[in-house]
């Protein structure tokens with residue numbers, strides 16, 4: 001079974017999810033949308049959590065969207081704008 005990594009969309013999260021966490025999943029399992037411990041919205045990422053935001057050049061946008069991922073690029077201090085996928089248009093605070 002593949003191991004998938006998740007990162008919280010709304011820090012700080014909890015002890016389980018604050019730095020991201022890994023979960024064994026069957027291919028037929030639906031991705032988690034919320035931390036199982038604290039309910040913080042989470043997002044599944046490819047590879048290390050550090051490349052999920054700000055590493056757009058490492059990941060092909062079409063591939064991400066097709067697999068249900070949402071990708072963001074940094075547009076300002078603490079703000080991210082969606083580049084592909086079905087998530088919110090922006091994340092961060094004004």
Ligand SMILES: [Zn+2]
Nearest residue numbers: 014017035038
């Ligand atoms: Zn949590």
